[in-house]
Amino acid sequence: MKLLFFAFLLTIVAAPLRADDWLSNGDFSSGKDHWYGQAKWPEDFAAADPFSTADPLTAKGMIIPLKSSSWVAAFQDFKGKTATAVLKITFVIAPNTTFSTQPDDYKNMPDKIGWDSWKPFNTPAGSFVVFISEIQQGHGRYFLVHPKTTDTGEQTFSAPVSGMTPWSPKTIALAFPPGDGELVIHSVSMTDPGGN
Numbered sequence: 001m002k003l004l005f006f007a008f009l010l011t012i013v014a015a016p017l018r019a020d021d022w023l024s025n026g027d028f029s030s031g032k033d034h035w036y037g038q039a040k041w042p043e044d045f046a047a048a049d050p051f052s053t054a055d056p057l058t059a060k061g062m063i064i065p066l067k068s069s070s071w072v073a074a075f076q077d078f079k080g081k082t083a084t085a086v087l088k089i090t091f092v093i094a095p096n097t098t099f100s101t102q103p104d105d106y107k108n109m110p111d112k113i114g115w116d117s118w119k120p121f122n123t124p125a126g127s128f129v130v131f132i133s134e135i136q137q138g139h140g141r142y143f144l145v146h147p148k149t150t151d152t153g154e155q156t157f158s159a160p161v162s163g164m165t166p167w168s169p170k171t172i173a174l175a176f177p178p179g180d181g182e183l184v185i186h187s188v189s190m191t192d193p194g195g196n
Contacts, residue, residue: 022080022190023172028061037074037173039185040065057094061186066097066179071105071112073175074185083164084193087130087143089157089174090186097149097181099126105178113175123177130157131173132190137165147183154186161190 024034032041045058064072100106106125110118115131123129123144133140141164145157164170172190176183 020081020192022078022085023076023188024078026189027187028185032062035062035074035076038072039063039074057092057182057184061091061184062188064174064176064183064185066099066176066181066183068180069178071109071175071177073113073173075171075173076188077169077171078190079167080164080170080190082166082192083162085161085164085190086193087132087157087159087161088187088189088191089130089145090154091147091157092154092184092186093147093149093152094182094184095152097179097183099149099177099179101125102178109175113173115173126177128177128183129173129175131171131175132161132164133171133173134165134168135171137168139163160193 028035031043032039040063042054042059042061042063045055045063047054062074064074066072103125106123108120109123109129110116110120115133117135118131118133118140124146126149127144127146130143130145131140132142141161143157143159147155172188174185174188
């Protein structure tokens with residue numbers, strides 16, 4: 001009985017330490033569940049030979065193969081609980097990955113992924129964009145992520161998100177510019193500010 005009591009007490013003490021993630025399957029442990037768009041998944045890169053070793057780069061996460069002449073995007077619909085959150089993304093970049101340096105590829109960026117209801121804006125070359133959009137509320141936020149293409153280790157982007165409407169339908173979009181190579185997203189989370 002004492003053991004059961006201590007286990008219950010440990011659960012109560014540990015509960016506040018867990019992040020309350022608003023996104024579903026943000027670590028991609030369930031493959032593409034809850035995500036849609038142009039991303040690829042480890043099963044898309046699995047070798048036909050079951051005895052061959054998987055490429056560690058594409059063995060887990062959400063894989064973004066860049067396209068030479070168009071933006072690539074992945075999306076998830078969700079509802080946030082409060083007006084503020086912390087956005088965190090961890091990712092790796094495949095060796096020799098390059099982004100377009102053509103200015104036209106970064107003009108009126110929202111239109112590049114078909115989000116023409118957003119006001120046009122330009123982005124700097126070599127950056128990808130994360131949108132948090134509340135279409136019904138008529139507003140949203142975007143963040144520019146400046147990856148280091150020469151760093152093949154895991155990179156992290158983190159930013160506070162504010163001004164959201166609690167419980168309204170939202171969409172997160174990760175949009176990647178034209179280029180050559182691959183990025184692998186290891187995790188995407190949006191958590192309560194006090195939950196990190």
